[in-house]
Amino acid sequence: KVVETYRRRMEETKLLGKEERADFDALFPVLVDDLTGSKELQDMPETNRWMRKVLEYNVPFGKQNRGLSLALAYRYLAKDLSRDNIQLSYVLGWCVEFLQAFFLVADDIMDSSETRRGRLCWYKVDGLGATAFNDAVLLEASVYPILKKYFREKEYYADLLDIFHEATFKTSYGQSLDTRTGLEKRLETYTVDRYAAIVKYKTSYYSFYLPVSLAMAMAGVRDNKTKEQARTLLLEMGHFFQVQDDYLDCFGDTDITGKIGTDIADCKCSWLVVAALQKANPAQRHIIMENYGQNDPEKIEIIKHLYMDMGIPELYLDFEEQTYSTINKHIEQMSPSLPKRLFRDMIDKLYRRSS
Amino acid sequence: KVVETYRRRMEETKLLGKEERADFDALFPVLVDDLTGSKELQDMPETNRWMRKVLEYNVPFGKQNRGLSLALAYRYLAKDLSRDNIQLSYVLGWCVEFLQAFFLVADDIMDSSETRRGRLCWYKVDGLGATAFNDAVLLEASVYPILKKYFREKEYYADLLDIFHEATFKTSYGQSLDTRTGLEKRLETYTVDRYAAIVKYKTSYYSFYLPVSLAMAMAGVRDNKTKEQARTLLLEMGHFFQVQDDYLDCFGDTDITGKIGTDIADCKCSWLVVAALQKANPAQRHIIMENYGQNDPEKIEIIKHLYMDMGIPELYLDFEEQTYSTINKHIEQMSPSLPKRLFRDMIDKLYRRSS
Ligand SMILES: [Mg+2]
Ligand SMILES: [Mg+2]
Ligand SMILES: [Mg+2]
Ligand SMILES: [Mg+2]
Ligand SMILES: [Mg+2]
Ligand SMILES: [Mg+2]
Numbered sequence: 001k002v003v004e005t006y007r008r009r010m011e012e013t014k015l016l017g018k019e020e021r022a023d024f025d026a027l028f029p030v031l032v033d034d035l036t037g038s039k040e041l042q043d044m045p046e047t048n049r050w051m052r053k054v055l056e057y058n059v060p061f062g063k064q065n066r067g068l069s070l071a072l073a074y075r076y077l078a079k080d081l082s083r084d085n086i087q088l089s090y091v092l093g094w095c096v097e098f099l100q101a102f103f104l105v106a107d108d109i110m111d112s113s114e115t116r117r118g119r120l121c122w123y124k125v126d127g128l129g130a131t132a133f134n135d136a137v138l139l140e141a142s143v144y145p146i147l148k149k150y151f152r153e154k155e156y157y158a159d160l161l162d163i164f165h166e167a168t169f170k171t172s173y174g175q176s177l178d179t180r181t182g183l184e185k186r187l188e189t190y191t192v193d194r195y196a197a198i199v200k201y202k203t204s205y206y207s208f209y210l211p212v213s214l215a216m217a218m219a220g221v222r223d224n225k226t227k228e229q230a231r232t233l234l235l236e237m238g239h240f241f242q243v244q245d246d247y248l249d250c251f252g253d254t255d256i257t258g259k260i261g262t263d264i265a266d267c268k269c270s271w272l273v274v275a276a277l278q279k280a281n282p283a284q285r286h287i288i289m290e291n292y293g294q295n296d297p298e299k300i301e302i303i304k305h306l307y308m309d310m311g312i313p314e315l316y317l318d319f320e321e322q323t324y325s326t327i328n329k330h331i332e333q334m335s336p337s338l339p340k341r342l343f344r345d346m347i348d349k350l351y352r353r354s355s
Numbered sequence: 356k357v358v359e360t361y362r363r364r365m366e367e368t369k370l371l372g373k374e375e376r377a378d379f380d381a382l383f384p385v386l387v388d389d390l391t392g393s394k395e396l397q398d399m400p401e402t403n404r405w406m407r408k409v410l411e412y413n414v415p416f417g418k419q420n421r422g423l424s425l426a427l428a429y430r431y432l433a434k435d436l437s438r439d440n441i442q443l444s445y446v447l448g449w450c451v452e453f454l455q456a457f458f459l460v461a462d463d464i465m466d467s468s469e470t471r472r473g474r475l476c477w478y479k480v481d482g483l484g485a486t487a488f489n490d491a492v493l494l495e496a497s498v499y500p501i502l503k504k505y506f507r508e509k510e511y512y513a514d515l516l517d518i519f520h521e522a523t524f525k526t527s528y529g530q531s532l533d534t535r536t537g538l539e540k541r542l543e544t545y546t547v548d549r550y551a552a553i554v555k556y557k558t559s560y561y562s563f564y565l566p567v568s569l570a571m572a573m574a575g576v577r578d579n580k581t582k583e584q585a586r587t588l589l590l591e592m593g594h595f596f597q598v599q600d601d602y603l604d605c606f607g608d609t610d611i612t613g614k615i616g617t618d619i620a621d622c623k624c625s626w627l628v629v630a631a632l633q634k635a636n637p638a639q640r641h642i643i644m645e646n647y648g649q650n651d652p653e654k655i656e657i658i659k660h661l662y663m664d665m666g667i668p669e670l671y672l673d674f675e676e677q678t679y680s681t682i683n684k685h686i687e688q689m690s691p692s693l694p695k696r697l698f699r700d701m702i703d704k705l706y707r708r709s710s
Contacts, residue, residue, distance in 0.1 A: 041528070043552050043555075044532065044556065046532060046535065047531050047532045050531055050535060106488055106489070109488065110488060110489060130464050130465050131534045133464065133465060133488050134530045135531070136488075137523075137530070138527050138528070141520070141523050141524040142524075144520035148517060152513075157513055158507075158512060161499075161516050162503060165500070166499075166500075169496040169497075169499065169500060172489055172492040172496050173399055173402050173406075173493070175489045176402050176406070176493060177399065177402045179486045179489055180401065180405060201399065
């Protein structure tokens with residue numbers, strides 16, 4: 001039933017219209033067949049079946065914000081909006097969803113998470129454990145045969161590859177800083193700057209910049225100033241999104257987010273602990289030092305209560321309002337060469353989100 | 356001192372001349388600087404330092420057969436052998452070594468290995484554990500900024516990317532079948548065909564086909580028949596190499612191989628167990644069923660003794676002689692458009708190897 005609640009909410013809050021989403025969804029099984037049904041892989045029937053299982057468990061049940069925002073961006077950016085190109089934008093959207101699935105499967109192992117999208121994390125299924133890493137690699141590797149099949153003859157093919165590679169590199173850089181920070185547990189390094197660097201790399205690039213810059217490449221947007229402006233705004237949105245993610249990790253409803261939080265236990269440099277450390281008095285700082293970053297339910301509760309005593313949830317609500325209004329201001333100030341509605345749609349999708 | 360013995364042997368058995376190897380080696384620190392010193396990553400100083408550590412621990416201390424065979428192949432294949440292109444072939448060779456490091460770091464986690472190249476496996480260093488998976492991803496991601504920097508303007512740039520992607524996809528397919536087979540532990544599936552499929556995908560593509568096909572792309576070899584012939588032979592060599600690897604996993608000298616075997620404990624579909632199952636009488640089959648695939652030193656010893664009682668090491672020596680001679684015959688039968696010396700150099704490097 002958790003799965004049901006979670007999936008119903010997902011349906012209600014998606015980008016793009018219902019029909020377009022049906023077309024988008026209809027492509028997923030086609031891509032799975034492309035990946036697992038090729039003549040060349042006929043000598044690997046067991047692995048084709050396994051690959052299908054990995055794809056079907058891990059790719060389709062998210063919010064699909066990344067894939068859909070790519071499709072939306074393409075609609076707003078393209079000059080020649082042919083049926084074929086719309087389909088291609090969906091293919092590219094699914095490639096972003098494959099990449100996202102790769103990051104999530106790996107991230108859940110490294111963060112020792114329990115659930116994702118209302119179900120067990122993949123590595124927890126049938127005791128896969130560390131062997132699930134290779135399944136993450138399969139998900140990442142799935143991006144490229146699809147790109148090759150559908151885009152090899154396009155003049156922007158190499159641009160798409162470069163964009164995917166750059167996003168993957170930056171995300172793994174961000175994951176590294178996130179993980180190293182959590183392992184080293186030196187709370188004096190949990191500053192606003194450290195937080196911004198982690199988030200920019202681990203989240204914003206691939207979640208916001210990647211889909212829109214792929215759509216720009218497809219639509220033939222070449223102007224560097226335009227791309228730079230979009231990039232700045234999208235990274236700002238990514239920061240907003242991650243602050244929300246950090247809030248929901250601690251204070252979200254698990255039935256709605258589909259995942260059980262792990263940030264406190266993992267000693268993560270979360271927005272909440274950075275905010276708390278900034279305004280803590282010596283006694284409060286002591287409580288954080290003694291209880292943060294340990295996988296002990298009592299200590300986790302102590303931290304949650306401290307956050308509430310310190311008014312961190314209220315601070316978060318303030319942050320959300322202010323940042324939403326700042327980002328909207330920045331959207332209005334953008335060059336007319338960029339489709340403001342795209343960015344408005346994207347930020348409105350995030351504002352006050354609970355999943 | 357294990358490290359010393361191991362490294363000295365590595366020096367003695369490398370492909371390419373000493374001077375060329377010095378040039379090849381000299382490029383590694385340049386590439387590390389490229390990866391960690393870019394202006395764009397200046398806001399990630401800790402992660403740049405970490406990346407350097409990951410690269411320096413995991414990339415340079417192997418046999419470098421893959422990187423060097425690429426450079427050697429380019430020498431034999433290229434029409435215009437300029438100093439610049441030779442350097443580029445070294446860059447490409449290091450990219451293959453980065454990819455190899457990615458596979459090894461991840462493989463060691465999934466196989467629960469202890470040592471690699473005479474030292475602790477990376478995930479065993481400082482208790483990194485599963486978080487080392489992100490370091491594997493960093494190693495893989497390192498390939499692409501290097502390719503972009505040195506090859507973006509070449510007309511064969513997209514070909515290089517396609518070749519890397521295909522090898523990565525196939526290797527993860529092979530790793531999947533290897534891992535799934537070991538987890539399911541159904542010894543009736545440990546057939547010669549299953550073995551061949553695992554090896555083709557997990558080893559032969561990236562270790563043999565990848566370096567030579569990259570060199571062919573650089574050298575402008577476009578003829579499909581020629582490429583197909585090379586591919587068939589290189590996959591044959593890969594099979595030969597993996598049979599040796601399986602033999603050494605059990606009967607090799609750890610000081611020379613640099614790694615402690617795990618195949619019996621991991622219930623791997625190794626050449627040795629496939630050979631033993633093929634010729635086992637009911638009593639011997641029973642011993643295998645009872646003792647294979649358990650992380651228990653006594654049971655592992657029982658299997659090793661059974662192999663010896665059954666004459667599996669002698670069978671291996673036979674196989675090595677026969678396959679060496681078959682492969683040499685195939686080399687002689689190749690089209691004159693392919694440089695036979697390249698393949699002879701490669702197979703001679705493998706023949707009777709102990710590391
Ligand atoms: Mg996580
Ligand atoms: Mg994480
Ligand atoms: Mg989170
Ligand atoms: Mg291994
Ligand atoms: Mg292995
Ligand atoms: Mg082995």
